[in-house]
Amino acid sequence: NITDYSWIAIAKPDSHSTPLELKSLGAGECASILLARETSADQIILDDLDARYAAETLGLHVIGTIGILMRAKEQNLIPKIAPLLEQLIDAGMWISMEIKQYALELSGEGN
Numbered sequence: 823n824i825t826d827y828s829w830i831a832i833a834k835p836d837s838h839s840t841p842l843e844l845k846s847l848g849a850g851e852c853a854s855i856l857l858a859r860e861t862s863a864d865q866i867i868l869d870d871l872d873a874r875y876a877a878e879t880l881g882l883h884v885i886g887t888i889g890i891l892m893r894a895k896e897q898n899l900i901p902k903i904a905p906l907l908e909q910l911i912d913a914g915m916w917i918s919m920e921i922k923q924y925a926l927e928l929s930g931e932g933n
Contacts (some may be wrong), residue, residue, distance in 0.1 A: 835860055851876075854909045858882050869915075873914045888917070895929050903929050 824830055835856035844852045851873040858866040858877070865883045867890065868874045874884045885893075887910065891903040900906065904926060911917055926932045 830839065833857055841880065843879050847873050847876060855880065855882065887915070892925060892929055902931060904931050 825832070835853055835858045839858060839868055840852060840856070844858055847855070847870075851868065854866060855877050856874065857863075859880060859882065860869070861881070866886050867886065868877055868884050869886045874886070877884050888903075888907070891900070891902060891906055895899045895903050907917060907925065909924055911922075923932060
């Protein structure tokens with residue numbers, strides 16, 4: 823249960839108006855982007871391409887799950903991203919073969 827982790831805060835945006843750029847997004851993505859704007863977040867974690875584009879259009883800095891894994895490896899927090907990518911895929915996250923291979927190459931794990 824996510825509420826078991828004291829370092830995670832659950833928040834809702836104060837804004838009741840939705841910018842045009844967010845109208846086609848799901849409620850969760852929309853709320854995440856609004857909250858990131860309201861809190862002047864340094865970055866927002868988004869994997870959905872439309873949500874990423876909308877957030878960037880609104881001036882937010884976006885990183886995805888794979889980007890976080892790559893950054894964790896760069897900071898020596900994890901030894902490899904390959905097994906974690908496989909776990910994400912096994913759990914149902916869709917990652918194109920091209921993106922997976924590109925991430926592995928950038929991380930020094932490519933063929």
